[in-house]
Amino acid sequence: EVQLxxxxxxxxxxxxxxxxxxxxxxxxxxxxxxxxVRQAPTKGLEWVATISYDGSSTYYxxxxxxxxxxxxxxxxxxxxxxxxxxxxxxxxxxxCTREGGLWEPFDYWGQGVMVTVSS
Amino acid sequence: DVQMTQxxxxxxxxxxxxxxxxxxxxxxxxxxxxxxxxxxxKANKLLIYSGSTLxxxxxxxxxxxxxxxxxxxxxxxxxxxxxGLYYCQQHNEYPWTFGGGTKLELK
Numbered sequence: 770e771v772q773l774x775x776x777x778x779x780x781x782x783x784x785x786x787x788x789x790x791x792x793x794x795x796x797x798x799x800x801x802x803x804x805x806v807r808q809a810p811t812k813g814l815e816w817v818a819t820i821s822y823d824g825s826s827t828y829y830x831x832x833x834x835x836x837x838x839x840x841x842x843x844x845x846x847x848x849x850x851x852x853x854x855x856x857x858x859x860x861x862x863x864x865c866t867r868e869g870g871l872w873e874p875f876d877y878w879g880q881g882v883m884v885t886v887s888s
Numbered sequence: 889d890v891q892m893t894q895x896x897x898x899x900x901x902x903x904x905x906x907x908x909x910x911x912x913x914x915x916x917x918x919x920x921x922x923x924x925x926x927x928x929x930k931a932n933k934l935l936i937y938s939g940s941t942l943x944x945x946x947x948x949x950x951x952x953x954x955x956x957x958x959x960x961x962x963x964x965x966x967x968x969x970x971x972g973l974y975y976c977q978q979h980n981e982y983p984w985t986f987g988g989g990t991k992l993e994l995k
Binding site (some may be wrong): 814815819831875877 | 922988
């Protein structure tokens, strides 16, 4: 059974940093692209970043470029999202997702972890 | 960025009825449109991708149609577990973008 379990969320002050982790199990992690998708309170879904199966390619939405870094450790089957210079508009539930294949959508999702950026 | 517009935002129906949710892209995305279901306390579920291909495990009462800019999700013979939020998403080009969501409620 595919499982994606996020951790590392919480309350953080504007301008500070936070790192999210996603532990994957139930599939060969190194074979799949992975992504982070977020959802602000009472809002819709918003793609944040994607990393290729081997970590050689990364893609970001414009609003997080230069502030967020997606990475992975295939030996540990773990996905990361390093978030720097956080803003109030980054407040959201962050979901770890698996991409079904090249140019394919998100076929598995974690339960999400809440990040609140507030002073 | 490709803007995705979903309609209606809210939809009320009864078990056994059929409903349709529409999704319009601001430019052609070929067939690359996915549909997801979101329910409280559960992981989001991919229902359909590439416009009309059912994800493994998706019941056959769900169907997707369309290409280019206009797409439709149809749910026939609604079951109680079908009520929730539905989102479309284009997977044709980065940045991946989602529609605003449709809340399917029990009438």
